[in-house]
Amino acid sequence: MDKLMSEIIRLGNSRRWSDVVIYGGIARWVEVAEDLSGDARSQITQVLEQINTTLVQIGSDNARLLEVLIFLADFRDAEVLNELWDNWVQPGNLPIRACVQAGLGAGCRVEILVSAAAASPPNP
Amino acid sequence: MDKLMSEIIRLGNSRRWSDVVIYGGIARWVEVAEDLSGDARSQITQVLEQINTTLVQIGSDNARLLEVLIFLADFRDAEVLNELWDNWVQPGNLPIRACVQAGLGAGCRVEILVSAAAASPPNP
Amino acid sequence: MDKLMSEIIRLGNSRRWSDVVIYGGIARWVEVAEDLSGDARSQITQVLEQINTTLVQIGSDNARLLEVLIFLADFRDAEVLNELWDNWVQPGNLPIRACVQAGLGAGCRVEILVSAAAASPPNP
Numbered sequence: 001m002d003k004l005m006s007e008i009i010r011l012g013n014s015r016r017w018s019d020v021v022i023y024g025g026i027a028r029w030v031e032v033a034e035d036l037s038g039d040a041r042s043q044i045t046q047v048l049e050q051i052n053t054t055l056v057q058i059g060s061d062n063a064r065l066l067e068v069l070i071f072l073a074d075f076r077d078a079e080v081l082n083e084l085w086d087n088w089v090q091p092g093n094l095p096i097r098a099c100v101q102a103g104l105g106a107g108c109r110v111e112i113l114v115s116a117a118a119a120s121p122p123n124p
Numbered sequence: 125m126d127k128l129m130s131e132i133i134r135l136g137n138s139r140r141w142s143d144v145v146i147y148g149g150i151a152r153w154v155e156v157a158e159d160l161s162g163d164a165r166s167q168i169t170q171v172l173e174q175i176n177t178t179l180v181q182i183g184s185d186n187a188r189l190l191e192v193l194i195f196l197a198d199f200r201d202a203e204v205l206n207e208l209w210d211n212w213v214q215p216g217n218l219p220i221r222a223c224v225q226a227g228l229g230a231g232c233r234v235e236i237l238v239s240a241a242a243a244s245p246p247n248p
Numbered sequence: 249m250d251k252l253m254s255e256i257i258r259l260g261n262s263r264r265w266s267d268v269v270i271y272g273g274i275a276r277w278v279e280v281a282e283d284l285s286g287d288a289r290s291q292i293t294q295v296l297e298q299i300n301t302t303l304v305q306i307g308s309d310n311a312r313l314l315e316v317l318i319f320l321a322d323f324r325d326a327e328v329l330n331e332l333w334d335n336w337v338q339p340g341n342l343p344i345r346a347c348v349q350a351g352l353g354a355g356c357r358v359e360i361l362v363s364a365a366a367a368s369p370p371n372p
Contacts, residue, residue, distance in 0.1 A: 008312060008365055010342065016334065017345040021314050023365055024273055025148055028315050030346045064132060066145050067152050069237065071348050075227045086140065094134065097141040098154045098237050100195050101227025103323045103349025113317065113346050117132055117147055149272055188256060190269050191276050193361065199351045210264065218258065221265040222278045222361050224319050225351025241256055241271055 011057065020054060026066065027058045027118040036107040040077035041084070043109040048088045051114055060116045062088070065095035069113040075101040077109060135181065144178060150190065151182045151242040160231040164201035165208070167233040172212045175238055184240045187217035193237040199225040201233060259305065268302060274314065275306045275366040284355040288325035289332070291357040296336045299362055308364045311341035317361040323349040325357060 012019025020029040031050045033043035055061050072078060078099060089095075095116075104111050136143025144153040155174045157167035179185050196202060202223060213219075219240075228235050260267025268277040279298045281291035303309050320326060326347060337343075343364075352359050 008314070008341075010340075014342070015339060016330065016337070016342065017316075018342045019344070021344050023314055028344050030344050066132070066147055067237075068141075071346075072227075075229070078229070082140070089140070091139060092134075093132075094138070094140065094142045096143070096145050096152050096154050096237075098195075098235060099229075100235060103320075105323065105326065105347075111346060111348060113315075113344075190256070190271055191361075192265075196351075199353065202353070206264070213264070215263060216258075217256075218262070218264065218266045220267070220269050220276050220278050220361075222319075222359060223353075224359060 020058060022058060022118045025118055026115055027054075027060065028113070028115045029054055031112045031114065032105070032108050033110065036109075040072075040074070040109040041080050044077070044081050044084050047110055047112055048084060051112070054114075055116060058116070058118050060118055062116075063090045063093035064117040065089075065093070066115045066117060067113075068095045068097045070097065070099040071102040071104060071111045071113075072099065073101070073104045073109045081110070144182060146182060146242045149242055150239055151178075151184065152237070152239045153178055155236045155238065156229070156232050157234065160229075160233075164196075164198070164233040165204050168201070168205050168208050171234055171236055172208060175236070178238075179240060182240070182242050184242055186212070186240075187214045188241040189213075189217070189219035190239045190241060191237075192219045192221045194221065194223040195226040195228060195235045195237075196223065197225070197228045197233045205234070268306060270306060270366045273366055274363055275302075275308065276361070276363045277302055279360045279362065280353070280356050281358065284357075288320075288322070288357040289328050292325070292329050292332050295358055295360055296332060299360070302362075303364060306364070306366050308366055310336070310364075311338045312365040313337075313341070313343035314363045314365060315361075316343045316345045318345065318347040319350040319352060319359045319361075320347065321349070321352045321357045329358070 009022040010018040031047045033046035133146040134142040157170040257270040258266040279295045281294040
C-alpha cells in the first residue's frame with residue numbers, strides 16, 4: 001500500500017479536532033458555515049462552497065464524494081437545501097445522502113459530515 | 125488493488141443521491157421505507173427487507189454488515205425496532221449499531237445509514 | 249492484503265450488536281456509559297475512558313482516532329464535553345468531530361460513534 005492508503009493524514013490546526021482526516025484512501029471531514037450570522041440559505045451555500053474548497057485541498061473533486069450526512073437545525077430548511085444541493089452535485093457521480101433534524105450549536109443551521117475518495121496525495 | 129478496492133461504484137438513478145456507493149471494499153447506503161404511509165412497525169420491516177435486497181444486489185449478505193446508524197422519529201419505537209432487529213440480524217456476525225431520535229421527513233418513522241463489506245463485484 | 253485488511257473482525261458477545269467491528273484496517277464502535285445513573289460529566293468521563301479501553305483492546309491508541317460523532321441528549325452539555333475532550337485528545341493527532349443533540353435512550357446523556365485506525369491485529 002502506498003502512503004495514501006497506510007498513513008493517517010490530518011489537515012488543519014485546531015486544538016480540538018482535525019479539519020480533515022485521510023486514511024485508507026478516504027478523506028472525512030465536518031463542515032459548518034464559517035459565518036453563522038446568516039440564515040439557512042446563507043449557511044448551506046457556504047458549507048457547500050467550503051466542501052468544494054476542501055475537495056481541492058485534498059486533491060479530489062465533488063465527483064468523488066462518497067457519503068454526506070446532513071444535520072439541519074430545522075427540517076423545514078430541507079427545501080432550500082435540496083435546491084442548493086441539486087445545483088451543486090454532479091449528476092452521475094452522486095454520493096449517498098442522509099438528512100435529519102438535530103440540535104446544533106448556537107446559530108448553526110446546518111452541519112455536514114462528508115467523506116470522499118482522496119484521489120491523489122494531498123498538499124497539506 | 126482490484127477494481128472493487130480502487131474504483132468508486134455507484135448504484136441507482138436518482139438525480140439527488142446514489143442508492144449505494146462502494147469504495148475500498150465497503151458499500152454504504154441510506155434506507156427509508158418505500159411506503160411511508162405505514163406505522164413504525166411497517167416502515168422498520170420494510171427498511172430491513174430493503175437492506176436485504178441491497179445486500180443481494182451488491183453481492184454481500186447480512187453476515188457482512190459493518191455499521192448501522194438508526195434514526196428514529198420517535199425513540200419509543202426502539203422497542204419494536206429491537207424486536208424486528210433481533211429476528212433480522214445474524215448472531216455471531218453483528219454490525220455495530222447506534223440508534224438515536226432525530227427529526228425525519230414528513231411521515232418518515234425511520235432512516236438507516238448502513239455500511240457493509242462488499243464481498244464480490246456488484247452487478248449494477 | 250493481510251488479514252487485518254481483508255477479514256471482518258468482530259469483538260463482543262452481545263446478541264444485538266458487536267462491540268467493535270474492524271474491516272479494511274479501520275475499527276468502528278459505539279460507546280454509551282456503562283453506568284447511566286450519573287450526570288453528563290460522569291457519563292462523558294466514562295465514555296472517553298471506555299474509548300481508551302477499546303483502543304487498547306484493538307491494538308490502537310487515541311493518536312489513531314479518525315472520526316468521532318457525538319450525540320448529546322442536551323446540547324448544553326457541550327461545554328463539559330469540550331472541557332473533558334480537550335484533556336483527553338492528543339494535540340497533533342486529532343480526529344474529525346461532529347457533535348449534535350439527539351434523543352437518546354432513557355437516562356443516556358451521550359452516545360459516541362468512533363472510528364480509529366487499527367494499528368495491529370487485535371487480541372479478541
